[in-house]
Amino acid sequence: MPTLPVDVVNRALDECGIGEIGDLGEGSPASNAATRIYVPTLRQLLSAAHWNFARKQNALILLADASATYISNTDVLSPWSYMYEWPVDCVHARFVPYTDGNVDTDGNLIAGSNLLSWTSPSPFLVASANRVNDPAGNWGDIEGHDPDQTRVILSNVIGASLVYTGMMQYPDAWDPLFEQGMVAVLSARLAMPLIEDKKFARVVRSDNIAIAREAINAARVRDGNEGWTVADHTPDWIRARTSGAAWYGGGYLYNSWLSMPFVEDAGGVF
Secondary structure (H helix, E strand, C coil), X not given: CCCCHHHHHHHHHHHHCCCCCCCCCCCCHHHHHHHHHHHHHHHHHHHCCCCHHHEEEEECCEEEECCCCCCCCCCCCCCCCEEEECCCCEEEEEEXXXXXXXECCCCXXXXXXXXXXXXXXXXXXXXXXXXXXXXXXXXXHCCCECCCCEEEEEECCCCCEEEEEECCCCHHHCCHHHHHHHHHHHHHHHHHHHCCCHHHHHHHHHHHHHXXXXXXXXXXXXXXXXXXXXXXXXXXXXXXXXXXXXXXXXXXXCCCCCCCECCCCCCCEC
């Protein structure tokens, strides 16, 4: 039997000492609370580490070319050369590899071309472009889209691809660390609204936050050890000393993982 989101939620409810639910749409207080937080928690946890099981790579769709060489649209944000569409299943961009520039007349990388410099990827930036989406369409099901804007990747690489963290909706595809972390974060976030004894709820929340932090930290260490040795993120104070104020923001070169917000008595973001 496949593992369903309701199974993950029921494991989280077990940690809270609350009876299981039959379906996320059954309308009970537990199912309603879980439905509100499940997808946002999944997105946040996927972005909190470079989980190897969620690593994807796909060619990007060219939306604009500042030089109008490959496409007539030229509305690329300065000083970048090319604007690409955000992949429909991307929750977090990691890096854009260099290519050898061997592309067709539409700017698409020709099959058999090489991706270069894996240890020193190309600069890129995540931004929003004034590309409207049909309000009556399915924009709500596509990562990075809303009726007024479209999330984009800005790059100076033609024929670019993106290495990213994908939206992994099926629990059977998760690795054990991620599954443990998901259950723990759900438990921590369900404790206060569902457990009547608020003192006990705080204990449950605190315990599960600790479990989630350990899972995320272990994944960050493990995934770093399984990849090449690089500095995924240069602290702002170092960057300021070596190069002055930076205009490019956090997406330049490698995009480090995002923080996972935890609310507890002591506060904290991990």
